[in-house]
Every structure is written in C-alpha cells, then in structure tokens.
Amino acid sequence: MSLEPPLCPAAIRLTGIDKRFGAVHANRAIDLTVQSGSIHGLLGENGAGKSTLMKILFGMIHADAGMIEIDGAPVTFRSSAEALGAGIGMVQQHFSLIGAFSVTENLIMGRATGSLAMRMVRRLDLPRAARRAQELSDCFGFGIDPFARVSTLSVGARQKVEILKALWGGARTLVLDEPTAALSPPEAEELYALLDRLRAEGTTIVLISHKMPEIMRLCDRVTVLRDGAVVGEAELSGKDLARPAVRQLIEAHLVQMMIGRGNPELPQRAPKEGPLILDVRGLTDGVQFGPLDLKVHGSEIVAVVGVEGNGQSELVDLLMGLRKATDGLIAIDGHNVIDWSTQRRLDAGIAHIAEDRHATGVADGMSLIDNASIGFVDGKPFSTGPWFLSLRQRRLLTETLIERHQVRPPAADIPMASLSGGNQQKLVVGRELARAPRLLIAAQPTRGLDVGSTSAVHRALLDLRAGGSAILLPSLDLAEVFAIADRLVVLRKGQIVGRMTAAQFEIDQIGRWMSGSQGDPAPGPPCPDAPKQMDTAL
Template identity: 70%
Template sequence: MTTTAAPRPGLAPAAIRLTGVSKHFGPVKANRSIDLTVRQGSIHGLLGENGAGKSTLMKILFGMIRPDSGRIEIGGQPATLRSSADALAAGIGMVQQHFSLIGKLTVAENLILGRGSSGFAARWIRSLDLDAASRRAIELSERLGFGIDPSARCETLSVGARQKVEILKALWGGATTLVLDEPTAALSPPDAEELYALLQNLQREGTTIVLISHKMPEIMRLCDRVTVLRDGAVAGEAEVPRSFADPAERQTLEAQLVRLMIGRNRPEVPSRSNHIWPTVLSVRKLTDGERFGPVDLDVHGGEIVAVVGVEGNGQAEFVELLIGLRKVTGGGVALDDTDITVMTTQQRFNCGIAHIPEDRHRLAVADGMSLVDNASIGFVDGAPFAPTPLWLSRRRRARFAAGIVHRHKVRAASIEAPVTSLSGGNQQKLVVGRELARAPRLMIAAQPTRGLDIGSTAAVHEALIGLRDQGGAVLLLSLDLTEVFTIADRIVVFRQGRVVGETSTADADIDQIGRWMSGVDQEAQS
C-alpha cells in the first residue's frame, strides 16, 4: 500500500537512490530488496518498528555494513561504499543514536578527530592547529545557530549540546546529506525544539536530511516525504503536506502511516484504576548535600507519579539516591515502611525495587553477553532459575529469557545471540521485560520508552499500568510530556534538585508545568 498526497511541482533530482538493497544476518532478513529515493534538499522520514531494518539500511548507506545485494547511487552516480570514510567522501554524514564523542576532549578536538584516523592519539590532535579549527567551528556554529563553544570539554555539555556537536562532526567534512538516527530520543522538549529549528535551517541551506524517528508529530512537522519499513521491506510511502486544510486529513494520514508501520491501528491505552493503595515509597528531606534536595515525596501503590523537568535538574541524582548509587547525606528513604536509606543497591532490589535505567548501555546491559545472560542480570539469589542457591540452571535461564523475548516481542535471531546484535529498541524491550519480571513493589522507570516504536511503547505503558493496577507503585522519569499525560496519575516538577510544583494529571495545566520547569514563576515573584 502506498499513500500519496498531491504531488509537489518541480521535484528535485535524487540525492540518494537505493535499488534492491538486501542484507541478511544469518536467518534474520534485516533488509529485503529495498528501493528508496531521497530528493535533494528534502527532509525524508524513515518510519518503522524496532527491528524493521531502518538503522541497518542507513548503516549500509554510511558504509558501516556491506549489503548482500543491491545498488547505491549518490547524486545520480553509482557508489561503492566500503567504509564510513567512503561515505564521508561522497558527502554522506551520519549521527547515530549513541554519541561517539570523547568526553575528555574539547569540541574542536572531537571535530578534528572525527576527520582523522581512529588510530591517532590525543598527542597527534594537539599537534594540529586547534586555533584554526576553533575559528572554523565558531563560524560554522554561528552560521547554523548552534551556539557551541569549541573550547568546552564534551563531558561538560548537556545532551542537547552534545547532539549539536555530533551534527557539527558530520558537517565538518562538507557533508551534503545528513542521516539522523532517532535524534530526539534523549532530548528534552526545549532541546528538541532547538533541533527542529536547526534541521529546518540546514534544509534551507540545501542539506538533504534522512530522519529516522518513531515520533509521529516529529515526522509530520519536519518531513516532506516518509518511507515506512516493516519486517525489513518497504511497506509504503507518503508525501507529507506542509499544511493541512482540515485537521481530519492530518489524522487520516497519521493513522495510515501507523497501519503501514505496525500492520494494525494505533493501540489504545488501557483504562485506569481509581484505587489508591497505601504508601510504597516515602522520601523525607532527602539530599546528597550537593546538587539534590532536600525533597519530600510519597508514591502510593496504585499510582504512577511522573517526575518532569529540564534535563540536569536533579532527576538522575534522585534515581541514584533511591537505588543506592549515590550517598545520602541527609533525610531518608522508606519502602513499604522499611528504612532502606543505608542499604546496598542489591538489598534495595531484594526489598522490591526494580529499575529501568536511562542509560541502558552503561547500567542495564552487558554488551559482551548473550540475551540469556542479560535477562539474568540482577537475579543474584538465582530465582527464578536456581534449583539450589549454588547452581543456576542454564535450561531454566534460557526458558526465562525466552519468556521475556516472547512476551515483549523482542526481535532477535536467537536467545543465545549477543545483545549487541539487537537494535537499540529491542535491547530496551529486553531490559523492560527483565525488570517487570521481578514483580516489583516499586518500579523506577527512567525514559522507559526511549527508542521504542509505537506498538512497543504501548506495550510498555500497558505493563506499567498493569503493575499499578495490581497495587504496585511506579515512579516515571520522562522527557516526553505526551507519555506523562498518557499514563501518569500525578506530576511532580523538579528544578535545581528540588520539587517546585505538583499536580494531578487530570488537573494539569501544561503552560503552568512549563513555567515551573523554566522558573518563570520564581522570576516573577523576585
């Protein structure tokens, strides 16, 4: 099925044309005879569920993966891309989901390193003309409206600023086509707005952009055309009008794209329970003596409490204090009336806490291990796959992992495959499934649907609501206000490590939440 709107006059020539591109990884058909044309100066959206083949296709375009068959044309000429260097030389730049910046180096040093051999050391970087590089970085940054200091060390930058540096890296060598893989997955709403403006500026300057995204509003706002992949093949394409005469036309197009993507209509969120159980999490005057607190907060069984705020306002520190990764210097934490303030992380998990980390690569998965091993992480006492405390049954662990893969629709060649063989979204589904399998009293869910497609997001929401309806408590930390308003019962706003506002979702005023987050109310009172 192909959905089209009224054609636009004077279509530009193709910047990229892929014909019959296929790629298999063992029995997994990641790409199946894909045809894709991206017009010069357009923003072309690429939609699809986790594992649909989007990232594989773009890694083929960027020379990171060799296709089994097919033809690639860049600017109307056949291209053989054996490496990322070949792609860069052909004018293709790519920004992947996970940043590749070296934190200890400055922005200018990272930009230079991005164009040099990966085998060169920092000593080689220092031998270059960093002043000239800084001047060029400033010129490019100002022209595009980035506002990036080339002398700043990347480890000190916000997530939004690091995203801009990654884009600068891609443009540094003169890329005319930019591939962005889920660029707003880790961004706060204000950072996402800045990125949208940046992409539109790049398009006005003639840059061609391929945007991989799960976010339908993002696709509808930015893209001129969208291609939908499902099960490694093209399911359909559509033109996206710049404006819609009738809002119903937009809703119809969105619904068609969702059906192309997941093969059915958009899933509905289950109805909510109004029953509130006793307090599960109780936080009193909690502080780390540095960047967080003091904070008082209760989360009851039977409710989902969302913590929102501009990134870097205490959300990460709050989670670390709750799970024992950061030292409490004042106040306390209780779980079901049990004081857990001085407990170890494992002791807290044994008491009934589960945690979906914001950074799954650093805190949730072990890259060198299989799906079976990763599904077992954190079950130190061996349950539910230990016949005795001293022996973990491989067969039971495999069955446990297979259950998570089945229930949460994790796309993998095998449960014995390395977790790195999974797409980012499927890794996230494995982590979410593992943590839900603990049947926790308190689920701390930090960005639980980051990188997930529409169907998988709905499944995670349904699971969290199910835990809540069984009397469990959910603490949701999310940058996605749509997610917050979809499933949260109560919203708490953090700014500078403290609670500055609280409201029920039913009574929430999104403008007021924005004022709390930005500190506008405080400025007006001072």
C-alpha cells in the same frame, strides 16, 4: 517543440538493497529515493531494517546486493570515512563519542577526513578547533562547552555533540537516527528549528523517528518499512496538516502500514491510591541536588519532568544507591534504605529501567540470556548454589521475555549488541517488570521504541500499577506523561518547582516551570517531620 529543464538528480537513490545476518533478512530488495533539499522520514517498527539500511548508506556495513547513487553517480563506500568524504553525515541512535575526550577532540576525530580537521589533528590545534566548535554551538543554540569532557555531559548534551559532529565538516546530507530520543520538548523544538533552517539552505536530511508528531512536523515525504521491506510511502509536503481530519487520516494510514494494524488504545485510567510505598524527605547530595520531598503510593504513577540535566538522573541514582546522599531519608514501605547497597534495594522490591541502557542497563557483548537474568542470580530458581547458575532456568526466563515483549530477532543466545536499540529496550523493560517490584523506577522507558512497542510498555506499566505497585516515571516525553501518569512533579536545578495531578495537566504551565520563566516557586509545603525511629531491616 519546447524543451523541459532536466530534473535534478536525487540526493540519494538506493536500488535493490538486500542484507542478511545469518537467518535474519534485515533488508529485502529496498528501493529508496530521497530528493535534494528535503527531509525524508523513515518509519518502521523496531527491527524493521531502518538503521541497517542507513548503516549501509553510511559505509558501516556492506549490502549483499543493490546499488547506491549519490547525486546521480554510483558509489561504493568501503568505510564511513569514505561516506563522510562524499558529504554524508550520520548521527546514530547509540552514541559514538569517546568519554575521556573533550567535546572539541570528539569533533576533530569525527571529521578527520576533512582538510581542516586533518590539519587540526596533525598540529593538535585545539584552541582553533575549540573556537570553531564554540561558533557552531552558538550558531545552533546548543550551549555546549567545547572544553567539557564528554563523560561529564548529560545524555541530552551528548546527543547535541553527536549532531555537531555530523555538521562539523559541512555535510550536504544528514542521516539522523532518533535524534530527539534524549531531548526535552524545548530542546527538541530547538532541533526542529535547526532542521528547518538546514533544509531551507539546501541540506538533505533522512530522519529515522518513531514519533509521529515529529514526522508530521518535519517531513516532506515518508517511506515505511516492515519486516525489512518497503510497504508504502506518503507525501506530506503540500498537505493541509493544520486540519485535524487530514492529519489524523494520514497518521492512521502511516501507523497501519508500520504495524499492520490500527493505533493501539490504552485502557482508561482508574487510579485508586494505595498505601505509601516511596517516602522521600529532605533528600540531598550536598552538591547541586535537593533538598527534595517526594511521595509515591501504590497504584500510582508519578512522573518526573524537566529539562535534561536538572536533577532527574541524580534523583534516580540517589534512590538506587548509585550516588551517596549526604542528608535526608528514603523509605520503602516504611524501611529506611538510605544506607543500603544497590543490591539490597533490589532485593527489597525496587526495580530500575535505566535512562542510559548502554551505561548501566545492559552488557552489549554478552548474550540475551546473560542480560535477561541480570539481578536474578542471587535467588531461586536461578541460583543452584553459591557458585552455580541454572542455564535452563535463565534460558526459560529469556525465552519468556522474548515472546511476551516481541523481541526481534527471537534468539536467546545471540549477543545483545546484535539487537536494534528498540529491541534492546524491550528486553530491559521486560526484565525489570519480571521482578514484580513494589517500586519501579522507569527512566525514559520508551526511548527509541516504535508506536506499537511504546503502547505495549505503557499497558504493562498500567497493569503493574493496577496490581498495587508504585511507579516513578522520569520522562522527557510529555505525551507519555499525559497518557499514563496520575501526577507529575517538575524538577529544576535539583528541586521540585511544580506539582500537578492528571486533572490539572497543562502544558504551558509545565513549560514555564521547566524553563524558569516564572522564577523558581517554593517547592510547596514540606512533608511532616520524619519519625525519630525508622525500621531499617526487613
């Protein structure tokens, strides 16, 4: 009789995990097994229960029922510190960094349960910790300054710090919740290479992602959740994903399980150039941005692409009046708005989907009603006098947005913080579209959204364009740009270094412009001189 070698225990085994939040049944008796040394994908629509399940694993919240096993042994985590001590690290979708602290201080605080980190905290041995942080950053090619204050970092750089924080103590299992949501394509490829290397070295990774190419590129196995329950799994390792027919079949199967229907298709573009709505000339902040010339017409979507930190955020801030321009012109429908306040620009027909919704787009502790009516309160029917707001009208708006954009859970009075990141984004997008703007500045509008919600947002943007509005689309997602943009410009070091129409889109050339591998070409012919007089009042 031959004896078979014993099977290695799974790195993670969740059995019968159940969790309710009032009337919301977030997890329904979930069983999940993740094999050691694998990358296991977790797919599902926004609000399907993915993040809740992983927060239970990480000890952030406690299940109402069920069991957790790590390496074959039952465990009960009363806190994240205990999960960290057991070798589980989690990079959450929303940043958990302290802006006033340096990168090194955040790394120490994030791994305070490790013996090395505890000694560093007690002795405040920041130079030693900074050397370790620099070694980690250099090892993974993240290019992070360990002495930089987190509040000064770009969104992409903060995401890298979050990942470094999870790796700081040598976690054996990593849970990554939408890790590339804030990364440019080159940065995402760097992360993919890192994850491949970690897997080869035996690290177990659970990857929550809405990006199908990312799932297909990285994962050995995928579990799909819908309405808080497991609806199916798919084995990817060993499949010939290089064959388009095989890949398309698997992708279609995953989408069908995830949203209960086939992958939605966008209508064909039929752009017709309208009147000039946004006219930017010689715009600069006198520091690192500009000078820059840019035009966006009605019935047009113009994408702004580039590696994170090359001027996209500065451009949006200047257009919205959140940053002071030292020179140049910003004209909306022929009116020079460069000296106007942000509120006056909103009143003039500009809407803004913020890149970082938590910093400038929402108030987490306030209700959906309060968040849905931000920016509407100065006019009818929401304002009934100088000191009075109509709760009935604000509730009506909120319930309309919830229904139209399928925000879950559909409760207008709950705090914004109780929604998943994707559902928060859907409410923000709906709120800005409800302004019926002349110009919509949509910065990363589908960040953190699932396949179905992303398609719905794209369709809404196309509908807005068809109605004659102009849309400026700063985006790190080239697939999104290729799907809906009519033109794109590439930013590098605060200047436009390349321009393309949809008919010319070519990813290799865009990548060369983004990386500067061809040098920085001239930004093209300048716009005509600004007229001596501009209308400054509506």
